[in-house]
Amino acid sequence: MAQYCSLNGKILPQKEASLGVTDLALLRGYGIFDYFLFRYGRPMLEAQYLERFYNSAEKMGLEPPMRWQELSRHMRELIAANGEGKGAIRLLLTGGYSPDGYSPGTPNLIVLQHPWPSYPETHFTEGVGLITHHFQREWPEVKSINYLTGIKLLPEIRSAGALEVLYHYNGVLRESVRSNVFLINDKEELVTPDRDILFGITRDSVIKAAAGLLPVVTREVRMEEVYNAREVFLTGSNKSAMPVVRIDGRAIGDGKVGYWARTLKAKLEEYREAYYQRAEV
Numbered sequence: 135m136a137q138y139c140s141l142n143g144k145i146l147p148q149k150e151a152s153l154g155v156t157d158l159a160l161l162r163g164y165g166i167f168d169y170f171l172f173r174y175g176r177p178m179l180e181a182q183y184l185e186r187f188y189n190s191a192e193k194m195g196l197e198p199p200m201r202w203q204e205l206s207r208h209m210r211e212l213i214a215a216n217g218e219g220k221g222a223i224r225l226l227l228t229g230g231y232s233p234d235g236y237s238p239g240t241p242n243l244i245v246l247q248h249p250w251p252s253y254p255e256t257h258f259t260e261g262v263g264l265i266t267h268h269f270q271r272e273w274p275e276v277k278s279i280n281y282l283t284g285i286k287l288l289p290e291i292r293s294a295g296a297l298e299v300l301y302h303y304n305g306v307l308r309e310s311v312r313s314n315v316f317l318i319n320d321k322e323e324l325v326t327p328d329r330d331i332l333f334g335i336t337r338d339s340v341i342k343a344a345a346g347l348l349p350v351v352t353r354e355v356r357m358e359e360v361y362n363a364r365e366v367f368l369t370g371s372n373k374s375a376m377p378v379v380r381i382d383g384r385a386i387g388d389g390k391v392g393y394w395a396r397t398l399k400a401k402l403e404e405y406r407e408a409y410y411q412r413a414e415v
């Protein structure tokens with residue numbers, strides 16, 4: 135746990151930070167967040183993440199107590215206070231203290247610092263499994279704090295030896311609970327859904343990193359295509375590009391980590407590193 139966090143613009147020891155019991159995030163699960171990595175003391179692709187954060191807030195009618203530039207400066211102050219060169223930042227904007235247990239109040243803004251994410255190396259060298267579930271996230275383009283379905287399904291996910299649950303709706307692929315999904319088909323195209331999903335920043339980076347390497351197609355994707363894909367992989371800020379070798383117990387392709395999952399992970403990491411080399415401090 136990081137030593138410091140921030141509550142409504144005040145940096146304070148995380149152990150001392152607390153929120154009142156009438157916040158709408160607690161009473162009704164109303165709030166939005168964002169999550170991104172930082173290295174060299176600087177948030178990765180900051181403009182893209184902040185844009186998504188402010189969009190989520192606006193779509194849910196929540197006004198952040200800090201403007202963009204101020205929040206950007208403030209995050210860097212928090213990172214400096216914690217003194218770690220790399221890690222992750224979570225911005226959380228709640229519904230605020232509700233006057234009647236239902237209507238929003240003035241949003242509370244929390245900034246938390248987390249350790250750099252670490253998954254076992256075997257997730258990348260051997261791939262992971264998924265189970266599927268018929269579900270459509272509400273307000274798909276909003277990064278809301280509502281993960282009810284994914285968390286409720288944790289026992290099933292774990293007993294299947296899977297990492298996450300993959301959502302589909304009426305036979306159409308959406309995303310996984312915390313990641314976007316790509317597949318490589320027999321035409322050697324990179325295919326990913328184009329609607330009713332959270333538009334992941336890592337998804338966007340992979341699309342950019344893949345340019346010129348293979349055709350990238352964003353469109354509706356049916357579940358049969360997923361089961362019959364040569365390769366499937368997940369993308370997320372905390373997991374880079376992670377190969378999926380099993381869905382509902384069925385092998386994807388030859389059941390091994392494929393060439394494109396490996397190659398695009400490497401390209402994604404180059405793309406991320408290039409960002410830091412170019413980014414202004």
Ligand SMILES: Cc1ncc(COP(=O)(O)O)c(C=O)c1O
Nearest residue numbers: 312313314332334335336370371
């Ligand atoms: C529902 C959902 N889809 C996709 C993603 C991946 O988004 P990003 O690459 O911006 O982390 C996340 C990340 O938490 C998510 O919660």
